[in-house]
Amino acid sequence: MKIFATVTLKKEVLDPQGKVINQTLKNMGYKNIVNVRQGKFFDIELDEKDRSKAKIIAEEICKKLLSNVVIEDYTIDLK
Amino acid sequence: MKSCVIVFPGSNCDRDVAVALEKFQIKNQMVWHAESDLPKSDLVVLPGGFSYGDYLRTGCIASKSKIINDVIRHARSGRLVLGICNGFQILIEAGLLPGVLLRNKKLRFISKNVFLKVVNTNSKFSSNYNKKSIIKLPIAHNEGNYFAENKIIEKLESENLIAFKYCDKKGEVNEVDNPNGSSNNIAGIFNKEKNILGMMPHPERLVDPLLSGMDGSLMFESLAKSH
Numbered sequence: 001m002k003i004f005a006t007v008t009l010k011k012e013v014l015d016p017q018g019k020v021i022n023q024t025l026k027n028m029g030y031k032n033i034v035n036v037r038q039g040k041f042f043d044i045e046l047d048e049k050d051r052s053k054a055k056i057i058a059e060e061i062c063k064k065l066l067s068n069v070v071i072e073d074y075t076i077d078l079k
Numbered sequence: 080m081k082s083c084v085i086v087f088p089g090s091n092c093d094r095d096v097a098v099a100l101e102k103f104q105i106k107n108q109m110v111w112h113a114e115s116d117l118p119k120s121d122l123v124v125l126p127g128g129f130s131y132g133d134y135l136r137t138g139c140i141a142s143k144s145k146i147i148n149d150v151i152r153h154a155r156s157g158r159l160v161l162g163i164c165n166g167f168q169i170l171i172e173a174g175l176l177p178g179v180l181l182r183n184k185k186l187r188f189i190s191k192n193v194f195l196k197v198v199n200t201n202s203k204f205s206s207n208y209n210k211k212s213i214i215k216l217p218i219a220h221n222e223g224n225y226f227a228e229n230k231i232i233e234k235l236e237s238e239n240l241i242a243f244k245y246c247d248k249k250g251e252v253n254e255v256d257n258p259n260g261s262s263n264n265i266a267g268i269f270n271k272e273k274n275i276l277g278m279m280p281h282p283e284r285l286v287d288p289l290l291s292g293m294d295g296s297l298m299f300e301s302l303a304k305s306h
Contacts, residue, residue: 013181013226014181016182016184016186017186020186040135065135065139065143066135068136068139068172068179070178070179070227070228071179071181071226
């Protein structure tokens with residue numbers, strides 16, 4: 001099973017890099033860009049076939065290591 | 080008084096702080112992060128640097144080191160822990176202090192001397208600062224922008240757990256002299272029991288007139304006499 005986890009700054013936390021990318025895209029001519037948030041993507045191989053068990057592990061590692069829940073949100077995708 | 084300085088891969092202020100501790104007759108030992116037990120010590124110092132190259136988040140990987148379990152036990156037993164710069168970031172990632180240190184507001188690494196107001200002198204780290212309440216110390220960081228939810232900031236203020244605030248040379252705390260965008264100009268905080276101090280400025284760099292100042296030495300004097 002594979003865990004795909006995405007970690008981004010929470011909406012209310014300023015994301016200066018996202019802002020700069022947003023502005024740069026606009027400068028490049030992409031006028032219809034509304035907003036950019038930058039994040040991190042993790043591709044994790046897991047030796048586990050049971051989906052619900054994998055989900056529990058994924059939740060745990062996102063909370064304990066991959067994100068700082070004070071300022072970041074995470075999403076998990078299992079495949 | 081006995082201390083130990085934890086050394087992580089990428090620590091670079093570990094020897095500076097050891098020199099500062101020993102200058103004030105604190106008997107110090109260096110401890111590698113992969114050890115599981117601390118030597119008998121009254122004070123544990125997490126030094127500045129770039130542990131693990133700041134991978135994932137600053138201080139994050141170091142906060143999961145083997146030795147940290149014993150540092151947490153040491154802290155919970157009421158003994159002293161000092162985290163400077165990257166050490167402050169590690170304390171936060173280890174959950175020993177609240178909040179988070181974000182990237183500097185202006186996205187630049189800042190290396191300069193700043194003025195600090197000593198907000199609370201009623202601690203084992205800061206008691207000697209009653210002689211001098213506006214000090215100058217160097218900062219050198221990219222992630223020093225202290226942030227926490229309002230409830231936590233209010234609690235730090237009302238319970239007098241802020242150790243240092245960035246200010247101007249007269250001690251006035253204002254936006255202009257906030258180098259990194261920290262909430263309420265916070266440069267260092269205590270835990271509730273005030274046995275843990277995390278701070279971004281580097282007191283260990285100013286402990287000798289030859290190094291252009293002595294403002295850091297008051298902290299090590301405070302620590303030395305606290306025991």
